[in-house]
Amino acid sequence: MIMIGRLNHVAIAVPDLEAASAQYRSALGAKVGAPQDEPDHGVTVVFIELPNTKIELLYPLGENSPIQGFLDKNPSGGIHHVCYEVEDIIAARDHLKSTGARVLGTGEPKIGAHGKPVLFLHPKDFNGCLVELEQV
Amino acid sequence: MIMIGRLNHVAIAVPDLEAASAQYRSALGAKVGAPQDEPDHGVTVVFIELPNTKIELLYPLGENSPIQGFLDKNPSGGIHHVCYEVEDIIAARDHLKSTGARVLGTGEPKIGAHGKPVLFLHPKDFNGCLVELEQV
Numbered sequence: 001m002i003m004i005g006r007l008n009h010v011a012i013a014v015p016d017l018e019a020a021s022a023q024y025r026s027a028l029g030a031k032v033g034a035p036q037d038e039p040d041h042g043v044t045v046v047f048i049e050l051p052n053t054k055i056e057l058l059y060p061l062g063e064n065s066p067i068q069g070f071l072d073k074n075p076s077g078g079i080h081h082v083c084y085e086v087e088d089i090i091a092a093r094d095h096l097k098s099t100g101a102r103v104l105g106t107g108e109p110k111i112g113a114h115g116k117p118v119l120f121l122h123p124k125d126f127n128g129c130l131v132e133l134e135q136v
Numbered sequence: 137m138i139m140i141g142r143l144n145h146v147a148i149a150v151p152d153l154e155a156a157s158a159q160y161r162s163a164l165g166a167k168v169g170a171p172q173d174e175p176d177h178g179v180t181v182v183f184i185e186l187p188n189t190k191i192e193l194l195y196p197l198g199e200n201s202p203i204q205g206f207l208d209k210n211p212s213g214g215i216h217h218v219c220y221e222v223e224d225i226i227a228a229r230d231h232l233k234s235t236g237a238r239v240l241g242t243g244e245p246k247i248g249a250h251g252k253p254v255l256f257l258h259p260k261d262f263n264g265c266l267v268e269l270e271q272v
Contacts, residue, residue, distance in 0.1 A: 002164065006188045014263040026235075029138050029139030050142060076264035082215065
């Protein structure tokens, strides 16, 4: 039995990272960080710190970014995934696989934007919602 | 100047509320509440309590549910909106309107699932992301 913990972040793919950052900073009054390139994930990210969790703005980086196809289908952008924290990502993965859920990619954790192991689960197995698990 | 506060919840529209609730309870080990009908909003909701925020599972209720069209387009379900807390929803609305953002519906707050005033902002004005504001 695993138990998901905190909602680490909600990720929103955006067509214009600078405009989206400015909107969250000025129109919504949020605390907006600096852009960080994540070449291993093919994204540039901006984290918005809310009092209880984060919003992750995602923008394509380099060729074959996993975000590009999403933006092609959703030119205005859109909510891309949610990230739940887990204590033991391997135990969580194996338990979820035993329930029939599919893990994306190689099935092995990669190191995510916070330097922690992450995995993505198939949206079709989670109500059309792409789920990232992050070990904390 | 407004400032958004906590992420109150992330809403996920689901094609089978019982199956989605069971999955969050059993496969993900989360604390899942009982279904609540919200006839004024055309939805039945199930809240999932995470340590820092909530996931709101949404299922259509009655005729003309705003969720039905979303499920017709996304038969597996999908992430539907995010809800940010604000202190003064009228001040927040007026400020956001002054930045060019459109408010959905009549433009006046309705009472949401928590008995608090809520408003929805046009997704096209927020990176394709439907944003709910809730006064707390």
